[in-house]
Amino acid sequence: MVRPTSVPISAAGSAGPATAVLASGEPPVAVPRRPVPAGGLQMLGEFTGSGLRNRAFLVRRCDGQVITLTDLLVNIVDAADGSRDIPAIADRVRAVSGRTVSADNVEYLLTTKLIPLGVIAGGRGATATPRVTPLLGLAGRRTLMPAPAVGVLARVLAPLFRPTVVTGVLTAVVMLDVWLLTSSSVTAQIHHVLASPALILAVLGGTFVSMIFHECGHAAACHYGGGRPGVIGCGMYLLWPAFYTDVTDAYRLNRTARLRTDLGGVYFNAIFIVGLGIAFAVGRADALVVIVLLVHLEAFQQLVPVLRLDGYYILSDLAGVPDLFARIGPVLSAWLHHGRERCQRWTSTGGRHRRRNRGRNRNRNRIPDPRVTALTRRAQRTITAWVLVMAPLLATNLVLIIMIAPSVVTRAVTSVRAQAALAARSAGAGEPAAMIAEAADAAVLALPAVGIAFLLLRLAGAGVRAAVVAGRGGPGRAAAALLGVIIVVGVVLVSWLR
Incomplete structure (x- = not known):
């Protein structure tokens, strides 16, 4: 129900060479003379369909955390192969990118960006492993199905995303809903199920299976688009337990494949509904109708883009920004700042005019947040x-x-x-x-x-x-x-x- 398990850590603000020094009080980071990438680092390529002004590239550490880097930082990582010292890395980056980069720039970016993010190993070979731990994220994760088993299952189910199959399933869902609403008394069937403990257990079991099948849809969609799904597990999301599928690898796919991965769970809900409809046509069991209603409710809940459910990731991929919650504060601050500016422009007399000018002077000193300007x-x-x-x-x-x-x-x-x-x-x-x-x-x-x-x-x-x-x-x-x-x-x- 919640995916993915890893949100890219952004190295925002490092789009160009920097000459600043560490703020006082910050512990210095030891930079090796010949920097090398962290062990197990995997370059995933450019983040396509990005909502960022500049090109963004993705790398994945050995622990699965994805890092978003600018083209300059990627060039430094490529050049830091262990055979070059810092001046040689700067020469290599200048030759590849055509930008003016000094050895001091490279050392600064290594110190403030790449080593703290765990992309480059530290001076003693140690690698930092910072992770995104959002307040509204999934906690207490436990694996239910390991990645190799999920990969096999996804490969088997991936053909269900062929266009002809998708068209047939969606058509069948519409026809089934119309038939159920016109040919049966849904209210009477719900009352019948609630009066029987055995039927209640059957409904709970069917709903549980539909949730697991939903997660299989995300994994199959990721595989169909060329990605490699990870584990299926469960955890605690806000007030209730939730299932999740690790499809972090979908970030390296194009926007269409990412959206297919987002919608894969709801699409598998539709497949599950079609199967329940066929079973109801054969057996006429009232519990099946109740399960169909609950699966519809589950799909609708997943599409609401408020919490970190499927709708949130659909909106995220449409916008091309993988970390929407991290931008709430900066966006609100920028919106309020622009609102104050408009109010100040509307004032036009006396002391108000002087206050407007003072406000403009203060606004000139305001540093824009890169999480918005980027x-x-x-x-x-x-x-x-x-x-x-x-x-x-x-x-x-x-x-x-x-x-x-x-x-x-x-x-x-x-x-x-x-x-x-x-x-x-x-x-x-x-x-x-x-x-x-x-x-x-x-x-x-x-x-x-x-x-x-x-x-x-x-x-x-x-x-x-x-x-x-x-x-x-x-x-x-x-x-x-x-x-x-x-x-x-x-x-x-x-x-x-x-």
Whole structure:
């Protein structure tokens, strides 16, 4: 349900030679006299369909993390083969790129970009391994199917993406939906399933299989486009468990193949629906109709581009920017900055005019964020529209989750106890199907409370880390960070104790 597992780390801001030095207080990075690439480094080529103004190239470390580099950094990595010292690397880069690059430029980029990103081995042969660990990312990953098995399965299922097969499946889904809605009473079938513990278990099992099949669709689409899928696994995503497919290799494919990989899961949902429809036509089992409805709901949920589900990656690949969440802050800051500029241009008299000029002078000293300026105009518009819709929605939902957390946990504990008592009674009465169904109900009822507790722990950890980073900026920022923490904790406690 969540993919991919690795978001490219960007080396933004390194588009040209740099002569700056490390900020005071930063530990120096040891640069070997003859730099060599990190062990197992794989050059994936240019990131096609990119929403960046300059060309971007992808490399993959031995741990699977993908790094986005500019053409200058790629030229340095190519030249750093262990046989050249830093001046020779600079000569090689000048000859290949035609750009003025000095040995100091190369050493600076090695020190500030390539070695910290783990692309070039450090002075003692050690390799840094920074990874993207987003707050809204998948946590607690566990492998369900290893990469070799996924590769075999993807190779077998890849022919399902041939155009004639896709056309037939989509046509069959439309015909099946029309037939089910006109030939059966969906409401009566749902009530029949809910009244039978055995049918509830059948529906849960069918839904579980559809989720696994969904992930197989991502893997098969990646293989069909020429990529190499990784493992299929599960983890905790915000409030609920989720499955994922490692299709990080899709980043090296063209935009069409990446979009096919994004849509592969929903397409396999359609194939699963067609299979359920055929089974219903033969057996007339009401549970199959309920599973069809749930699979439709799953596909719709996946296409909503708010969280890191399929719709998010579809929008990401359409925009050509693989890390949308990392650009929320810079985009909002740039949008507010432009809004202030427009307001200042509208003022035209007296002191307002003087304030406008002072504002312009301040704005001239403002350094644009490269995470925004590096984007094309089309990508900036797309991401800005997404941020303006998504950021308030996400913030509102997080606030609501925090406020209702105590009541959700209390109700979940009460409901789980009641279901556990029913399961024990069914076990004593010799009704194994009812016992298993009620135990499954208890587990489902416990998931929201467990998910909320998990999310609150992650939010608390992120808040503490942000406060610590802000506190390092000086006494004023430390006091502001401490005051902010006190206010947030106080507001949360007041909302919980009401």
